[in-house]
Amino acid sequence: MxxxxxxxxxxxxxxxxxxxxxxxxxxxxxxxxxxxxxxxxxxxxGCGKSTMLRGxxxxxxxxxxxxxxxxxxxxxxxxxLAVVFQDYSRSLFPWKSVRANVEFPLQSRGVGRAERRERADEVLEWVGLSGAAKKYPWQLSGGMQQRVSIARALACRPxxxxxxxxxxxxxxxxxxxxxxxxxxxxxxxxxxxxxxxxxxxxxxxxxxxxxxxxxxxxxxxxxxxxxxxxxxxxxxxxxxxxxxxxxxxxxxxxxxxxxxxxxxxxxxxxxxx
Ligand SMILES: Nc1ncnc2c1ncn2[C@@H]1O[C@H](COP(=O)(O)OP(=O)(O)OP(=O)(O)O)[C@@H](O)[C@H]1O
Known part of the structure; x- marks a missing residue:
């Protein structure tokens, strides 16, 4: 870049x-x-904000x-580029742990296993969720779930x-x-x-x-x-x-x-x- x-x-x-x-x-x-x-x-x-973001x-x-x-x-x-949406409940995978959710986009970007874990742990610490890494999104409050979405976006270093x-x-x-x-x-x-x-x-x-x-x-x-x-x-x-x-x-x-x-x-x- x-x-x-x-x-x-x-x-x-x-x-x-x-x-x-x-x-x-x-x-x-x-x-x-x-x-x-x-x-x-x-x-x-309705003025077109989402359309603009999609573009x-x-x-x-x-x-x-x-x-x-x-x-x-x-x-x-x-x-x-990473996107965080309003609807965290639909953007996180309920069957994956918090850490696995954060690691997911890194996998498709070809980041190796050890680095995925390291990056996920770093950003989870940053959003104050180190203790929740093994939990599932549905075990967290709405605010915590949105922190996971933010962590997932940041892990990609967009x-x-x-x-x-x-x-x-x-x-x-x-x-x-x-x-x-x-x-x-x-x-x-x-x-x-x-x-x-x-x-x-x-x-x-x-x-x-x-x-x-x-x-x-x-x-x-x-x-x-x-x-x-x-x-x-x-x-x-x-x-x-x-x-x-x-x-x-x-x-x-x-x-x-x-x-x-x-x-x-x-x-x-x-x-x-
Ligand atoms: N897939 C679509 N097909 C046809 N019209 C659409 C489509 N998506 C959005 N629109 C229309 O385009 C206009 C802008 O919609 P958009 O969702 O981008 O606005 P917005 O500012 O994000 O709205 P909101 O603030 O309600 O989220 C609206 O009139 C909407 O009905």
């Missing part, structure tokens, strides 16, 4: 389902994610535009980690813990992350940069730098003036009528309908 300043380049990406007279899900998306950056995409429900990850062939990963065109699913609403199916407290876990692991592994979320506050809390999408067919209405520094805290960051200002700006761009003032409790966040 060539280490360039741009990890992901999306240029004029569009996708129409169902042929010429079908449904235009995304129109003309152009943006870049820099190497080492954590970028969030926030947009209204970027090579799961579908977009009907227009180009995607390049570290300078190479994406054509099919790149082996150095050039780019794509995350599709990864924390949307867990309770508020667990969500904050997982957000902080993501901030810690991206620092540890120097990861480049593109995360899609409905949650304005989450996008600002996590990101170095937020791309705000329009309604379907999606285009980018704003590319916002988030000058909150690398160290973030669920209470003090969220009550800072910069955070509150950015939150209102994104809500305005998305035309969210109920954004109001910053939440008194970190558990209240702004969801886009």
């Amino acid at each position: 060539t280490r360039t300043n741009t990890m992901l380049e999306v240029s004029g990406l569009g996708h129409r389902y169902g042929g010429a007279n079908g449904h235009q899900a995304i129109a003309d998306l152009t943006f870049e994610v820099r190497t080492g950056e954590l970028a969030c995409i926030v947009g209204p429900s 970027i990850s090579g799961l579908i062939k977009p009907t227009s535009g180009d995607v390049t990963l570290h300078g190479e065109p994406v054509d099919g699913v790149p082996s150095d 050039a780019l980690l794509l995350m599709d609403e990864p924390f949307a199916s867990v309770d508020a407290q667990t969500r904050f813990e997982l957000e902080d876990l993501l901030l810690r692991v991206r620092k540890q592994f120097d990861s480049t992350v593109l995360l899609v979320t409905h949650d304005i506050d989450e996008s600002i809390y996590l990101a170095d940069r937020v791309f705000v999408l329009s309604k379907s067919p999606a285009t980018i209405v704003k590319d916002l730098e988030i000058p909150l520094g690398r160290e973030r805290d669920q209470i003090t960051t969220r009550e800072s003036e910069t955070f509150v200002h950015l939150r209102s700006e994104v809500a305005r761009l998305l035309d969210v009528k109920s954004a109001g003032p910053a939440p008194a409790s970190a558990a209240e966040t702004t969801q886009i309908m």
Whole structure:
């Protein structure tokens, strides 16, 4: 892999389902994610976020535009890309242990047995699940299962980690813990992350940069730098003036009528309908 300043380049990406007279899900998306950056995409429900991620990850062939990963065109699913989905219960194998789940994609990438074990143990330690390596996913809480999904993605040492609403199916407290876990692991592994979320506050809390999408067919209405520094805290960051200002700006761009003032409790966040 060539280490360039741009990890992901999306240029004029569009996708129409169902042929010429079908449904235009995304129109003309152009943006870049820099190497080492954590970028969030926030947009209204149904605007085409999943379609965009499918196009970027090579799961579908977009009907227009180009995607390049570290300078190479994406054509099919790149082996150095990993995706974490919202629905952890369907993405983990219930009959495999936690460790075997984490090792699984390494096997198909040709990583030898000893290294698979070493990498799995390293990432499981990082997500705080060393003690659960021999358990099965169904023996774990939802938040723990999503930690396993994150560990599995990290074990592949992806050039780019794509995350599709990864924390949307867990309770508020667990969500904050997982957000902080993501901030810690991206620092540890120097990861480049593109995360899609409905949650304005989450996008600002996590990101170095937020791309705000329009309604379907999606285009980018704003590319916002988030000058909150690398160290973030669920209470003090969220009550800072910069955070509150950015939150209102994104809500305005998305035309969210109920954004109001910053939440008194970190558990209240702004969801886009
Ligand atoms: N396989 C498909 N065939 C036809 N239309 C589709 C298909 N997948 C998605 N769509 C349509 O494309 C549009 C964008 O869908 P997509 O799932 O990408 O949006 P989204 O922003 O991820 O939605 P949500 O926020 O609800 O998860 C929607 O109108 C959807 O109905």
